[in-house]
Amino acid sequence: MRKSGYLWKRSVFALVTIYVAITLNFVLFRVLPGSAVSRISKVPNASPALKHALEVQFGLDKSMWQQYVLYLQQLLHGNMGISYQNMQPVSDNLKSALLATLPMVTIGTVLALVIGIAVGVLSAVRRGTVTDHATTNVAVLFYAFPTQFLGMMMLIFAASFLPSAGMTDPFAIYTSWADEAGDVIRHMILPVLTLVLTLFAENTLIVRSAMLETLGEDYVLTARAKGVPRRKIVRSYALRNAMLPTITLVALSLGSIVTGAILIEVIFSWPGIGRALYQAVLARDYPMLQGGFLVITVVVVVFNFIADLLYFRFDPRITT
C-alpha cells in the first residue's frame, strides 16, 4: 500500500510536469510581441484582407483558449506541425533524430557512470593519498572544460584517424548489416568519448563526496568492530548507501547531459535531436523548436521517473 502510494505520487508528478511543459510550450511562443501573421504579412502591399485570410488559415482569429484546446487536441494526435525547413511533419523529423541521439547519449552516460563510480569509490577509499589527489584533480580539470572545447580538440587532433562528422559514411556501400553497424560505431567513438570525458568528472566528484559521508557513519565503525572484511564494508555498507544521493544527483544532472549532447551533436554533425534544435534556431523554425523542446523535456522527465524508481528500489525506507 505504502509502496504503491510512492509510485503513484511520482507518476502524477511526472505527468503534471509533462503537462506544465506542454502548456509552457504553448504560452512561450505566444506571449512574445507580433504574431506569425504580422511577420509573414510584412510584405509590401499586404492588404487587410490578406492578413485576415492568413489569420483564419493559421487559426489566429480564434480566442487564446480555443487555440490552446486545439493545440492540445492536435498534440494528442501526435501532430506537432510542419517544419519550415523541409516541409515534413515535425514528429517525423524528431522521431528519426531521437533514434540517432538515444544510442549515443545512453552509451556515453552509462560509460561515464561506470567510470565515475569506480574512480569516485577508489578516491574516497584512499582518501588523502596520492591516488585520491590525482583522481580528484583530474576530475576537477575535466569538470572545468567546456564541452565544445573538448569536442573541438577531438576534431583537431583525432579527425585524421577517426570519422568526425555524421553518423555514417555517405559514400559507403554496405555489404551486410554488421558492416553498417561497424561504420556507425566508428562514427560514434569521438562523440561518445567527448560526452564521457565531460560527464565522468561530475559523477566522480559526486560519488566521492557521497562515499566520504557514508564512510564516516557509525555503522561503518560497527562493521569494522565486528571484523567485517574491508571489501565488504566498502561494497555493502558504504557504497550501497552512497548510491542514494548519487542517483538523485545524477538524475538532477540530466540537464547537463542534455547540454552536452546538444553541443556534441552540433560539433560532430550527429543527426540527432540536439542538432535538429540547433538548426531550428538558425532557421527560426518555430514548429521544430517547439517540438524539440517538448520531446527533450518528455525524455528527461521519463528518465527522472526511472531514477525515482531506482531510488525506490535502493532505499527500502521509502514510505508515503
Add this chain to the structure above:
Amino acid sequence: MSNTSIDAGELVPEVEVSHGLWVTLRAVLRQPSAIVGLVIVGLFVISAVFAPLLTPYSTTDASCGVFDPPSTAHWFGCDDGGIDVLSLVIIGGRVSMLVGLFATVIAMVLGAGVGLLSGYFGGSTDTVLMRITDYFLVIPQIVLMIVIAAVWGPSLSHVVVVIGILMWTGTARVVRAQVKSLRERVYIKRVESLGASHTRIIVRHILPQVGPLLVANAVLAITVAIFTETALAFLGLSDPTAITWGTIMEHAFDRAATSAGAWWAVVPAGMAVALFIMGCYLIGRSIEDSLNPRLKVSYLSPRSWAMRTLVGRGPDAL
C-alpha cells in the same frame, strides 16, 4: 517534506554554521585548494579590470595573417581575421565574467528569496514554492534557455536574464534546507517569543547564518553561468558582436579553425574558461567542505587499518 520524493533539499548535508563567518573563513583559508582557487580567480579578475592595458594588440584590427601560428610576437597566434588571440581572450574575459556575475546575482536573489520564504514560513508557502522549484528542476533548462533566447532574439542582456531566472532552483533548495533547520533552533524560538518581527529575525539571525553557504553556492553558480554562456554563444544565441570566451570559440568553430588545424584559435579561450571555472570550483568546494563536519571523520582509513579521526590532522586530511 516527507521522504516520498527524490528531494535534493534533504540531501544537502546538515551544515554546522553556528560558529560564524570568521571561523568559517579561517577554516576555508587553511585548505590549500582554496588558496589555489583564490589565486586563480584573483589573477583573472585583475586581468579583466586592467584588460585595456594588458592587451598587446587591437581586438578590432588585424595585426597579423589569417590563422598565423603562435610566435614570439603573437603568443597565442591569430584567428581567422588576423586578430591577436591573446588580446581577444583578455578582453573576452571581461564580458564573460560580467555575464557570469550578473546572472549569478539574479539567481542568488531569486534562490535565496524563495529558499528563505519557503524554509522560514513552511506550510502552504513551502509547498507551493517547492512544487514550482520541482518543475523548474526537472525541465531541461538549457533547452528552455535556447527556446527563450531564440524567440527573444540574440543579445547579451537576454542571455544574462535567461540564465539568471532559470538557475536559482539549486540555491533555493539548499537555502530552504538550512533555514528550516535554523528555524528549529532554540535561540530563534526565544527571539521570536521576545517579540521580534519576522523581518528582524530573518535579517539579523537567519541571513548571517546562511551567508557562508550562499557564498559557496554563488561561487559554484558562477561556473554554471559561464558554462551556459559559452554554450548559448556556441549555438549562436549570444550577441554576435560581443567578444566573450564563448563567442571566441564559436567564431573559431564557425570559421573552420578545426579543419585548418588552428588549435591556437580555440585553446586559449577554452583554457581560460577551464581555469576560471576550476578556480571558482575549488573555492566553492572548500567553503562547503569546511561547513560540513561529517566529512572530517572516516572510519575506513586507507593505509593502516588503524582507526583514526581526521580532525586536527591538518588540511591534507580533508
